[in-house]
Amino acid sequence: MPYTADAPVTPPTRDELRARVPGWGADLDPADRPAFPRERRDLDSGAHWVLPEQQPELAPRERSLEHERLTPVFGTAQPVKGASGLLKKLAYARFSEGKAAHWLLLVASDRVDAIESHLASFGSLRPDQPVTQTGVRGELTHHGWRSRVGRGRVDVKHTWIDPILVAGPWVLAGALAVAATRKAVSR
Amino acid sequence: MKAMEYRGPYKVRVTEKDIPRIEHPNDAIIRVTMAAICGSDLHLYHGLMPDTRVGSTFGHEFIGIVEEVGSSVQNLHPGQRVMVPFNIYCGSCFFCARGLYSNCHNVNPNATAVGGIYGYSHTCGGYDGGQSEFVRVPFADVGPGVIPDDISDEDALLMTDALSTGYFGAQLADIEEGDTVVVFGAGPVGLFAARSAWFMGAGRVIVVDHLDYRLQRARDFALAETVHFGEVDDVVLRLKRLTGGLGADRVIEAVGAEADGSLLQHIAGVKLKLQGGSPVALNWAIDVARKGGTVSVLGAYGPVQSAVKFGDAMNKGLTLRMNQAPVKRQWPRLMEHIRAGHFRPSELLTHRFPLEHIAEGYHVFSSKLDDIIKPVIIPAAA
Numbered sequence: 429m430p431y432t433a434d435a436p437v438t439p440p441t442r443d444e445l446r447a448r449v450p451g452w453g454a455d456l457d458p459a460d461r462p463a464f465p466r467e468r469r470d471l472d473s474g475a476h477w478v479l480p481e482q483q484p485e486l487a488p489r490e491r492s493l494e495h496e497r498l499t500p501v502f503g504t505a506q507p508v509k510g511a512s513g514l515l516k517k518l519a520y521a522r523f524s525e526g527k528a529a530h531w532l533l534l535v536a537s538d539r540v541d542a543i544e545s546h547l548a549s550f551g552s553l554r555p556d557q558p559v560t561q562t563g564v565r566g567e568l569t570h571h572g573w574r575s576r577v578g579r580g581r582v583d584v585k586h587t588w589i590d591p592i593l594v595a596g597p598w599v600l601a602g603a604l605a606v607a608a609t610r611k612a613v614s615r
Numbered sequence: 616m617k618a619m620e621y622r623g624p625y626k627v628r629v630t631e632k633d634i635p636r637i638e639h640p641n642d643a644i645i646r647v648t649m650a651a652i653c654g655s656d657l658h659l660y661h662g663l664m665p666d667t668r669v670g671s672t673f674g675h676e677f678i679g680i681v682e683e684v685g686s687s688v689q690n691l692h693p694g695q696r697v698m699v700p701f702n703i704y705c706g707s708c709f710f711c712a713r714g715l716y717s718n719c720h721n722v723n724p725n726a727t728a729v730g731g732i733y734g735y736s737h738t739c740g741g742y743d744g745g746q747s748e749f750v751r752v753p754f755a756d757v758g759p760g761v762i763p764d765d766i767s768d769e770d771a772l773l774m775t776d777a778l779s780t781g782y783f784g785a786q787l788a789d790i791e792e793g794d795t796v797v798v799f800g801a802g803p804v805g806l807f808a809a810r811s812a813w814f815m816g817a818g819r820v821i822v823v824d825h826l827d828y829r830l831q832r833a834r835d836f837a838l839a840e841t842v843h844f845g846e847v848d849d850v851v852l853r854l855k856r857l858t859g860g861l862g863a864d865r866v867i868e869a870v871g872a873e874a875d876g877s878l879l880q881h882i883a884g885v886k887l888k889l890q891g892g893s894p895v896a897l898n899w900a901i902d903v904a905r906k907g908g909t910v911s912v913l914g915a916y917g918p919v920q921s922a923v924k925f926g927d928a929m930n931k932g933l934t935l936r937m938n939q940a941p942v943k944r945q946w947p948r949l950m951e952h953i954r955a956g957h958f959r960p961s962e963l964l965t966h967r968f969p970l971e972h973i974a975e976g977y978h979v980f981s982s983k984l985d986d987i988i989k990p991v992i993i994p995a996a997a
Contacts, residue, residue, distance in 0.1 A: 431860070431861075435793075435859070435861075436858070436859020436860060436861055437795060437819065437858060437859045439793040439794075439795070439818025439819055440818060442792075445813070445818070448838065449813040449838050450956065450957045450958065451813065451814050451952060451955065451957030451958065452813045452814070452816070453792070453813075453814070453815075453816045454814045454952065454955070454957065455786075455811075455814040455815050455816075455948070456792060456815065456816040460948065461786045461815070461948075462786070462944045462945050462947065462948045463783050463786040463787065463940075463941070463944060463945070464786060466714070466715075467713040467714055467715065468713065468714040469712065469713060469714075471714045471944070473704075473706030473707065473711055473712075473716070473757050474690060474706055474756045474757045475705060475706030475707040475711070475754075475756065475757055476689065476756065477707055478707060479707065480639075480641065480705050480707065480721060480754070481639065481640055481641070481687070483638055483639040484638075489724060490724070490725070491724035491725065492724065492725055492726050492727055494726075494727040495724055495727060498724050499720070499721050499722055499723060499724045500639075500705065500721045500722075501639050501703075501705065501721060501722050501731075501753045501754065502722070502723070502724045502740060502741060503731075503737070503740045503741030503742035503743070504638060504741065505668075505670075505671060505672070505737075505741050505742060505743040506668040506669075506670045506671055506737070506741065512668075516666065516737075520725070525726055525727060525728050525918070528919070528920070531665050531917075531918050531919050532919070534665035534666045534738070535665050535888060535919070537666070538662060538665065538666065538667055538668070539662075541623075541668055541669050542622075542623035542624065542662075542669055544669075545622065545623065545669035545670070546622075546623065549622075554630075556622055556623075556626070558626060560628065560974060561622050561626035561627060561628050561974055562625050562626055562974065562978060563627070563973075563974035563975040563976065563977050563978030563979070564978060565975055565978075566975040566976075566978040566979040566982070566984060567978070567982075567984070569975065570975075570979045570984040570985035570987075571984060571985050572982070572984055575982070575983065575984040575985055575986070576982075576984075579826075579827055580825065580827060580843060580845045580846055581825060581826060581845065581983075582825040582844070582845040582875045582876065583825070583875050583983070585878055586878060586881055586882060586886065587982075589882070589886050590625065593624070593625070593886060594624070594625045594626070
């Protein structure tokens with residue numbers, strides 16, 4: 429196709445599009461687009477304060493180095509705890525968001541948190557167990573095979589990795605526990 | 616109360632938690648009647664978002680009944696049926712005062728790079744979410760809205776994120792009459808973006824995915840042409856051919872961190888978490904846009920670096936536009952579209968799971984089983 433000043437593909441006419449698509453062109457005028465312009469000073473957010481009251485800090489709350497103060501409102505859902513908590517506190521206290529170390533420490537702390545929490549659960553009345561928590565029963569109730577096979581799905585190329593990622597650490601931990609027990613018994 | 620609880624990557628369960636309490640005078644406590652699992656919840660579920668703590672309750676798409684309000688709340692009253700935007704925002708900071716509600720500076724102590732989001736890790740503020748029987752809603756006079764009587768629960772639920780985000784993404788693309796618009800991703804957000812592109816005057820809409828049943832929805836619901844990228848050798852080349860060799864005027868990326876299409880990128884970004892996600896769809900969007908065109912990014916990525924083809928974006932003179940949607944700004948116009956009968960968003964709600972079966976819900980949604988598009992979670996108390 430020669431590259432001329434004309435658009436290479438001519439769109440259908442307005443009438444054709446209106447006949448085919450309900451509401452076609454209803455927001456043609458940018459004034460009808462609620463996100464336009466992106467920044468507006470004339471919106472009423474509902475706020476009836478200049479600065480919100482401060483939520484009480486009942487327990488020390490970690491915050492980004494980039495905030496000069498604790499924000500007026502914050503979540504209190506899962507306070508830091510254990511070794512993962514030490515890593516998280518270090519990430520927040522030492523590195524700004526611009527440093528890769530900040531995020532990589534947080535990623536690492538999440539893995540530590542998972543291990544700590546799994547171990548802690550074994551001392552509780554409701555230990556973690558990966559079978560029900562992964563919802564793998566859905567494979568039986570929602571057509572796992574039929575949903576994947578013969579459908580041209582690209583993700584089937586790596587689906588096999590998931591069970592290894594999820595069950596692998598449990599199998600490995602179990603094998604190590606058995607080996608350690610045998611060694612202790614044989615002494 | 617019963618609540619979904621994250622137990623580490625790929626693992627969730629239902630647990631007993633204390634009912635949340637008023638922690639700030641402008642808080643409200645909402646009894647959740649309906650929640651949804653969002654595609655972006657899967658990023659948390661797969662362990663991709665830093666500082667996602669074990670014990671977290673996810674869920675940033677929910678509606679419910681006002682149970683209790685704090686002492687300074689003026690606009691909400693117990694018993695009202697409300698929809699809650701996924702954004703937590705104060706309404707008064709530098710950013711909120713300019714309408715950037717998704718970029719509030721007063722609600723997230725953990726990061727300045729993102730605002731506050733319900734149930735979306737401590738990186739987004741450390742708030743529990745709505746996949747539970749009750750949820751704490753900060754700034755009750757700002758975020759939640761009373762659901763009008765003529766708007767269904769299902770449509771209201773979708774307006775809390777997926778519908779508003781898709782509609783917002785079409786606006787970000789700066790569509791002009793007759794434009795060719797390519798949408799990557801035929802999940803709920805991509806389908807809503809594709810459908811919304813017509814409202815802005817698109818002349819042609821093409822949706823790209825690899826799931827056949829979702830591409831069927833793209834044809835039926837979004838009235839779009841489709842390309843199955845698993846059935847073509849080179850999806851970028853195919854789209855260039857479809858657009859006369861120049862590329863698309865506007866491209867909307869509605870996939871985000873878990874994109875398929877490159878096994879190497881997927882394993883590095885998603886399985887091994889060496890990047891802030893797999894940027895395959897974003898790179899395709901950059902490749903497919905015509906020179907001088909616009910790429911609207913709706914896909915969510917982690918804050919760690921990703922291998923994005925920025926040089927091509929620069930050399931092509933692209934405009935890259937992106938943000939988390941300022942949800943509440945979208946509602947009045949979206950309700951007008953619904954009332955005018957332009958579309959029925961709830962057509963995309965395909966599955967309902969009781970909260971007790973949420974682990975199964977996550978697995979089915981994550982694995983794209985049973986032709987799932989959008990799952991709804993129903994708490995027992997609802």
